[in-house]
Amino acid sequence: xxxxxxxxxxxxxxxxxxxxxxxxxxxxxxxxxxxxxxxxxxxxxxxxxxxxxxxxxxxxxxxxxxxxxxxxxxxxxxxxxxxxxxxxxxxxxxxxxxxxxxxxxxxxxxxxxxxxxxxxxxxxxxxxxxxxxxxxxxxxxxxxxxxxxxxxxxxxxxxxxxxxxxxxxxxxxxxxxxxxxxxxxxxxxxxxxxxxxxxxxxxxxxxxxxxxxxxxxxxxxxxxxxxxxxxxxxxxxxxxxxxxxxxxxxxxxxxxxxxxxxxxxxxxxxxxxxxxxxxxxxxxxxxxxxxxxxxxxxxxxxxxxxxxxxxxxxxxxxxxxxxxxxxxxxxxxxxxxxxxxxxxxxxxxxxxxxxxxxxxxxxxxxxxxxxxxxxxxxxxxxxxx
Numbered sequence: 001x002x003x004x005x006x007x008x009x010x011x012x013x014x015x016x017x018x019x020x021x022x023x024x025x026x027x028x029x030x031x032x033x034x035x036x037x038x039x040x041x042x043x044x045x046x047x048x049x050x051x052x053x054x055x056x057x058x059x060x061x062x063x064x065x066x067x068x069x070x071x072x073x074x075x076x077x078x079x080x081x082x083x084x085x086x087x088x089x090x091x092x093x094x095x096x097x098x099x100x101x102x103x104x105x106x107x108x109x110x111x112x113x114x115x116x117x118x119x120x121x122x123x124x125x126x127x128x129x130x131x132x133x134x135x136x137x138x139x140x141x142x143x144x145x146x147x148x149x150x151x152x153x154x155x156x157x158x159x160x161x162x163x164x165x166x167x168x169x170x171x172x173x174x175x176x177x178x179x180x181x182x183x184x185x186x187x188x189x190x191x192x193x194x195x196x197x198x199x200x201x202x203x204x205x206x207x208x209x210x211x212x213x214x215x216x217x218x219x220x221x222x223x224x225x226x227x228x229x230x231x232x233x234x235x236x237x238x239x240x241x242x243x244x245x246x247x248x249x250x251x252x253x254x255x256x257x258x259x260x261x262x263x264x265x266x267x268x269x270x271x272x273x274x275x276x277x278x279x280x281x282x283x284x285x286x287x288x289x290x291x292x293x294x295x296x297x298x299x300x301x302x303x304x305x306x307x308x309x310x311x312x313x314x315x316x317x318x319x320x321x322x323x324x325x326x327x328x329x330x331x332x333x334x335x336x337x338x339x340x341x342x343x344x345x346x347x348x349x350x351x352x353x354x355x356x357x358x359x360x361x362x363x364x365x366x367x368x369x370x371x372x373x374x375x376x377x378x379x380x381x382x383x384x385x
Contacts, residue, residue, distance in 0.1 A: 044156060049109040049123030050130055052102050057135040057162075071139050073119060074102045074112055081141045084117035084169075088151040090126040104130055117142070122151075129157040138165040146173060154178045158185065161211075165191040171221075172198040180205045187237070188214040197221045206230045213237040213263070218244040223273075225251045232256045237263040242271055250276040259285035259316070268309070269294040277302045283315035283376065307383045315379060322373040325351040333374065336382045337362055 055075045071080045092111060099113035102121065110123040121127055129136070129152065137146065154160070160183050164173065170193050180186075186209045190196065196219050206212060212232070216222065217240050225242075230253060232238060238258075242248060243266050256279060258264065264287050268274060271293075277300050284292075293309030302312045311318075317329040331349040338344040342358040360370035368378060 044128060044153070045125055047109075048128040048153075048156070049125060050104040050128045050156070051110050051121065051123070051133075051136075052104045052106075053130045053132045054135050054138075057132075073114070074100075074121075076100055076112070078114055080139050082117060083114070083119045083140050084142050085145050085147070086119045086121070086137065086140070086143065087147040088127055088149045089120060089122035090124070090149070090151040092122055092124045095122065126151045126153055129154040129160075131156055132159045133157045133163060134159050135162040135165065136160075137167065138162050139167075140170075141166060141168050143167050144169050144171065146170070148174075148177055150177060152178070154180055154183075156182065158182050160189055161185045161187045162191065163189045164193055165189075166193075167196075168192065168194050171195045174200045176200045176203040178203050182208060184208055185211050186215055187211040188217060190215060190219055191217045193219050195221055197223065199225065201225075201227060202229055204230070206232070206235070208234055210234055211237045212241055214240045214243070216242050216245055219248075220244060220246045223247050223249050228252045228254045228278075230255055232258065232262065235262060238267050239263045239265045240269065241267050243267070243269045245271050247273055249273050250278075252278040253282075254278055257282040257285075258287060259283075260287070262287040264289050264292050264313075266291040266294060268292060268296055271296050273297075274300055274309075276300065277312070279312075284313055285316035287316070289313045305380050305384045311383055315376065318379040319374055319376045321351060323351055323353075323356050330355070333359070333382075336385075340385065 052074065056071055072078055073080055073083060095111050096113050096115075099111045101108050101110070102112040103110035103123075110121065110127055112119065112121045114120075133154070137143070157180065160180065164170070165188055173190075173193075173196060180203075183205065186204070186206060190199065191214050199219075199222060212230075212235055216225070222245050225248065232255075242251065248271050251274070258279070259282065262284075264284060268277075269291050272295060274296050279302055292313045296309045299306055300309055300312070301307075311332075314329065314332070317327075318332060321329055321333055326349050328349065330351045331347055333351075334344050334347045334349075334355055337355070337358045338347065340362065342362055343354065344358055345354055356372040359374065360372050363370045363372075363378065366378075366381060368375075
């Protein structure tokens with residue numbers, strides 16, 4: 001009897017566990033990056049020490065975002081071009097004489113002081129970036145290092161445009177600790193950091209950004225960028241995002257979709273060394289691509305396929321070609337099919353019965369259903385052949 005009871009108990013426990021498992025939510029095995037929200041960060045303290053917006057940002061915006069030689073540090077009288085280092089601290093103990101109040105509320109909660117070429121910004125429990133942090137570190141032309149020291153928090157910031165613009169002497173920057181769940185404007189954030197060779201931007205969340213225009217404009221020393229955590233789902237403009245990155249050889253944008261009417265003008269213009277563009281599954285669809293790859297190499301690797309930059313920019317127009325389609329995209333298709341020996345009487349840009357039969361024959365030969373309509377996967381295979 002005891003054995004029977006034990007067996008029944010074990011059976012009931014197993015059934016209960018199975019029922020519970022059925023009720024538990026499951027995670028899809030493959031979640032598109034663009035559907036992933038940023039990892040929740042601990043909420044700010046009840047009374048965070050918030051840094052002021054830069055008092056001279058409006059003046060800088062009036063001259064195209066760049067500061068003049070007379071620009072000073074955070075409302076003080078110290079010229080920006082005398083600062084070579086910036087360090088953040090999370091304690092207001094031992095604040096030296098000569099410090100000044102740089103808090104948003106002017107309540108003394110954030111203090112700044114300069115020791116030689118070192119600018120120290122401190123707040124009890126850390127310093128929180130202002131909602132408007134436009135040009136916060138811009139125009140520090142002699143700056144060679146920024147130590148955020150786990151004491152600078154950007155979770156409240158919405159506008160980070162022009163943040164490091166014109167920091168010409170900065171060779172390395174680690175922003176991996178800067179979380180940006182509410183950032184909407186990242187335009188020109190690293191513009192004209194001409195000496196920047198090492199940049200870790202892995203902490204930045206771009207899912208809510210409406211603009212990344214000019215984000216890395218004229219960063220002529222960068223050779224590689226892994227931006228696999230970046231998204232463009234809400235971005236309206238990516239224009240000139242990497243323009244003038246003359247040394248850039250490789251960039252990973254596997255979370256970008258490049259679609260839905262985005263401004264992609266001159267996005268990679270003058271990236272003369274670009275060889276590898278990892279763009280995941282995205283390609284331009286109904287977006288503005290004028291000059292997108294001006295003065296770029298004739299060939300690059302995108303989505304694992306060697307192709308011309310122009311072909312990648314036109315992937316959206318190459319897909320979904322069918323009877324009655326016309327134009328340059330059809331000419332491209334006809335040229336590809338003709339080169340592989342399929343019967344095309346003339347490359348005239350008109351998708352008629354002959355082009356349809358040739359496409360169906362190619363689709364059948366390559367394991368696709370002979371629909372007579374091109375798809376993105378088929379276009380990529382055509383490009384690779």
